[in-house]
Amino acid sequence: MESILSLRDNMKVLVTGANGFFGQNLRLHLSERKEIIVVPFTRDNDYVELISLLGDVDFIFHLAGVNRPEDPREFMLGNVDLTRELCNAIIASGRTIPVIYTSSIQASQNNPYGVSKRAAEGLLFDLQKNAGDPVHVFSLNQCIW
Numbered sequence: 001m002e003s004i005l006s007l008r009d010n011m012k013v014l015v016t017g018a019n020g021f022f023g024q025n026l027r028l029h030l031s032e033r034k035e036i037i038v039v040p041f042t043r044d045n046d047y048v049e050l051i052s053l054l055g056d057v058d059f060i061f062h063l064a065g066v067n068r069p070e071d072p073r074e075f076m077l078g079n080v081d082l083t084r085e086l087c088n089a090i091i092a093s094g095r096t097i098p099v100i101y102t103s104s105i106q107a108s109q110n111n112p113y114g115v116s117k118r119a120a121e122g123l124l125f126d127l128q129k130n131a132g133d134p135v136h137v138f139s140l141n142q143c144i145w
Contacts, residue, residue, distance in 0.1 A: 014057045016041040016086065017064030022102060026061060047082070050089035054097065062086060062101040062124075067113060075116035083120035087127045098134040099124060105139050 013030060017023040018040030030036045039053055041064065054060075066078030083101075090097050101124050107117040121137055128135040 010037060011035055011059065012037045012039055012057045014039045014041060014053060014060045016060070016062045016082070018042050020063060020065075022063045023061075026063065047085040047089075050085055051092050054089050054093045054095075057097060060086070060090075060097055060099045062099055065102070065117070065120075067104075072112040075112045076119075079113075079116035080119045080123070083123045087123050090127060090133055091131055096131070096133050098136070099127070100136045100138065103137050103139045105141050107139060 013036055015023050015026055015030075015038055018027055018038070019042045023040070023042075027038050027040065030038050039057055041050070041053060045053075062083065064078070064082055066074050069075060069078070086099075090099070101121065103121050104113070104117045106114040107121060108114065124135045124137065127133050
C-alpha cells in the first residue's frame with residue numbers, strides 16, 4: 001500500500017464503509033499513523049455529504065458495499081448507486097483523487113451481487129479514463145470464518 005499511497009503530514013483519507021469490518025480495521029490501523037487524518041463515511045451519512053467531505057481529501061478507500069441484503073435490489077443501491085455518487089462527487093471537486101476499491105471475485109459472475117460489483121468497477125474505471133483519477137481495484141475472495 002505504501003507505493004500506492006504516498007504519505008505526507010496531515011494527509012486526509014476518506015474511508016467509505018468506515019464502520020464495516022474492513023473499514024473499522026483500516027481506521028484502527030490508520031489511527032496509529034500520526035500523519036493521516038481519517039474522514040469516515042458510513043451508512044449514517046447521506047450521499048450529498050460526499051461533496052463537502054471530499055473538499056480536502058487526498059485519497060479514498062472505497063470499502064462500502066452491500067453483500068448480504070434481505071432484498072437483492074439493495075445490491076444496486078449499496079454498490080452501484082453509492083459508487084456513482086462518489087464518482088460524481090470526485091468530478092464535482094475538480095480535483096484528482098486516487099481511489100482504492102474493494103471489489104469481489106464475484107464480479108465475474110452473473111448473480112445480482114456480481115453484477116453490482118462489476119458495474120461499480122466500471123464506474124470507477126470510467127472515472128479513471130475520463131477524469132484521470134487513479135483507480136486501484138482489489139478483488140477479494142469470500143472469507144469463511
